[in-house]
Amino acid sequence: MLSPLLTAPPAARLSAVHVDFAGHEAVCHVDLEVRGGEVMAIAGPNGAGKTTLLEVIAGTRAPSSGTREATPAVGFVPQRTAVSDRLPLTVRDVVTVGAWGRTGPWRRLDAGSRAAVDEALERLGMTALARRPFAALSGGQRQRALLAQGLAARAELLLLDEPTTGLDTDSGDRIRALMAAEAGRGAAVVCVSHDPAVLTGADRLVHLADGRVVADETPVSEGRRWPQPRTPRTGRRSPGRG
Numbered sequence: 001m002l003s004p005l006l007t008a009p010p011a012a013r014l015s016a017v018h019v020d021f022a023g024h025e026a027v028c029h030v031d032l033e034v035r036g037g038e039v040m041a042i043a044g045p046n047g048a049g050k051t052t053l054l055e056v057i058a059g060t061r062a063p064s065s066g067t068r069e070a071t072p073a074v075g076f077v078p079q080r081t082a083v084s085d086r087l088p089l090t091v092r093d094v095v096t097v098g099a100w101g102r103t104g105p106w107r108r109l110d111a112g113s114r115a116a117v118d119e120a121l122e123r124l125g126m127t128a129l130a131r132r133p134f135a136a137l138s139g140g141q142r143q144r145a146l147l148a149q150g151l152a153a154r155a156e157l158l159l160l161d162e163p164t165t166g167l168d169t170d171s172g173d174r175i176r177a178l179m180a181a182e183a184g185r186g187a188a189v190v191c192v193s194h195d196p197a198v199l200t201g202a203d204r205l206v207h208l209a210d211g212r213v214v215a216d217e218t219p220v221s222e223g224r225r226w227p228q229p230r231t232p233r234t235g236r237r238s239p240g241r242g
């Protein structure tokens with residue numbers, strides 16, 4: 001019998017995708033399907049095209065040629081270094097942006113969207129920091145705020161660019177557990193990473209080199225070797241860094 005992962009409809013499908021930057025092919029002829037319920041890790045050396053490919057899957061970068069089909073319910077968590085230091089927003093504002101897919105930008109949030117924002121803050125241990133300016137956070141706290149933004153979308157396709165880079169072990173564990181939990185509720189999770197703990201624990205590991213998929217493996221056959229989701233911290237103790 002086919003596994004539920006194989007019978008689930010694709011959350012995203014790329015066909016013969018190329019991305020060309022002024023003559024440099026960053027992504028070359030990629031065919032890829034991402035399915036609900038799976039965590040796919042994308043690995044490869046610097047400059048291999050991982051972020052560019054993730055942007056195409058997210059729909060934030062149009063391919064130069066080829067096609068993308070995907071659910072409209074996308075949550076995209078960029079690298080924290082890709083977000084301006086000067087954003088005049090609180091942590092709650094940043095997380096609220098994630099719920100805009102449900103309400104539309106700058107609209108008053110309905111009760112369901114407010115609950116999604118509160119829950120996302122709670123799951124990342126950011127409730128106590130909700131009113132703090134985003135620009136005043138440490139790097140690791142920013143990473144968690146951006147992930148909370150992605151969770152607030154309650155997306156069918158959740159995309160993360162190096163979400164554990166520079167985090168302490170505890171925060172890295174928490175983020176891997178959250179990715180597993182998102183896949184557990186049926187979302188397709190795609191994560192660009194150099195982190196061995198992410199790469200060895202994903203359901204599927206796609207290797208890129210020079211913009212091409214050179215391997216597409218399912219390294220774990222009997223469940224993810226990732227920590228189970230834990231009861232979130234409320235932040236009542238110290239707000240904690242990173």
Ligand SMILES: Nc1ncnc2c1ncn2[C@@H]1O[C@H](COP(=O)(O)OP(=O)(O)OP(=O)(O)O)[C@@H](O)[C@H]1O
Pocket residue numbers: 021024026044045046047048049050051052053
């Ligand atoms: N906006 C851009 N304009 C021109 N070239 C770009 C642009 N973005 C990326 N590139 C080039 O495309 C290639 C792939 O870049 P990309 O950022 O996707 O790689 P990556 O695998 O994510 O790298 P890293 O592991 O260093 O983050 C690189 O050669 C990069 O220089």
